[in-house]
Amino acid sequence: MKPVIGITMGDAAGIGPEIIVKALKDVSIYEQCKPIVIGDAKILARANQITKSELTIRSISNVQEAVSRHGTIDCINMDLLPPDLPFGKVSAIAGDAAFQFLSHAVELAKKGDIQAICTAPLSKEALHKGGHMYPGHTEILADLTGTEDYAMMLSSPKLKVIHITTHVGLIKAIEMINPERTYKVIKLAHETLTKAGKENPSIAVCGINPHAGENGLFGNGEEEEKLIPGIRKAQLEGINVSGPHPADTLFFRAVRGDFDIVVACYHDQGHAPVKVLGLEAGVNITVGLKGGIIRTSVDHGTAFDIAGKNFADERSMIEAIRVAVELAPKS
Numbered sequence: 001m002k003p004v005i006g007i008t009m010g011d012a013a014g015i016g017p018e019i020i021v022k023a024l025k026d027v028s029i030y031e032q033c034k035p036i037v038i039g040d041a042k043i044l045a046r047a048n049q050i051t052k053s054e055l056t057i058r059s060i061s062n063v064q065e066a067v068s069r070h071g072t073i074d075c076i077n078m079d080l081l082p083p084d085l086p087f088g089k090v091s092a093i094a095g096d097a098a099f100q101f102l103s104h105a106v107e108l109a110k111k112g113d114i115q116a117i118c119t120a121p122l123s124k125e126a127l128h129k130g131g132h133m134y135p136g137h138t139e140i141l142a143d144l145t146g147t148e149d150y151a152m153m154l155s156s157p158k159l160k161v162i163h164i165t166t167h168v169g170l171i172k173a174i175e176m177i178n179p180e181r182t183y184k185v186i187k188l189a190h191e192t193l194t195k196a197g198k199e200n201p202s203i204a205v206c207g208i209n210p211h212a213g214e215n216g217l218f219g220n221g222e223e224e225e226k227l228i229p230g231i232r233k234a235q236l237e238g239i240n241v242s243g244p245h246p247a248d249t250l251f252f253r254a255v256r257g258d259f260d261i262v263v264a265c266y267h268d269q270g271h272a273p274v275k276v277l278g279l280e281a282g283v284n285i286t287v288g289l290k291g292g293i294i295r296t297s298v299d300h301g302t303a304f305d306i307a308g309k310n311f312a313d314e315r316s317m318i319e320a321i322r323v324a325v326e327l328a329p330k331s
Contacts, residue, residue, distance in 0.1 A: 014302025182230025
């Protein structure tokens, strides 16, 4: 059975509505899943005109009303925005609406009406103006689901990476790494890929230092202190994990197919290899949310400067939907 993917509109003053419409022109999306937009039908209709699409925007009130047919976009219409919402401007009403779209998607996921959430970008400034003081999607999702242990995962067609730490400085990141966090991220990687149907996924952990410390030659024993105990704990549970491996060769090996996913220790260690493979193919994923909720997202922002001009590239949205289908629970 095809999974139902809830696509949230994000900040409607940005390119979110445009990339959604452009992505849903692709018949392959409907061959993989049943996409349902959670947003504002009149804004989607405006994006339909801007992109010179000939799709039908169908306003519905619940998932059960969806027809899931190529040529028709089913939109759970929350009707929160004015029809003349200005493009490219930060506004409280758009920030609040973006939050409400996501909140509704979480409720649908909790009920099992949708199997994954795929998000268009939001503006953090608009979100704050709208009264929601979160750094972004991930923190909202963690709060709405009551989740404490979660991780950021990046995916491209050739490489998957999950992070022990993300948006902190390098010195702080190394301080934050410890055996328990290492173990938890390995376990999240294993559980996420297993639920997606990958049997006994192969997981490789990056070293912190050059050459993974080379037996104490580089660094101050961070691998032995912070990584190896967590790796061994996971191995004792039967998880197929190895490392720490030197990062300078590990990503090449993963792209070659030696491993299903790489555990990166800090932001740039994991982000740079994925983005070198192509920004249009990168997908940001939140894993570990309570209830097994999977969330994928485009790997770019609201692009206020080109909103409403039909310049937006939908390829990251198409890939984000594809990865949501891939990672959606199979049972």
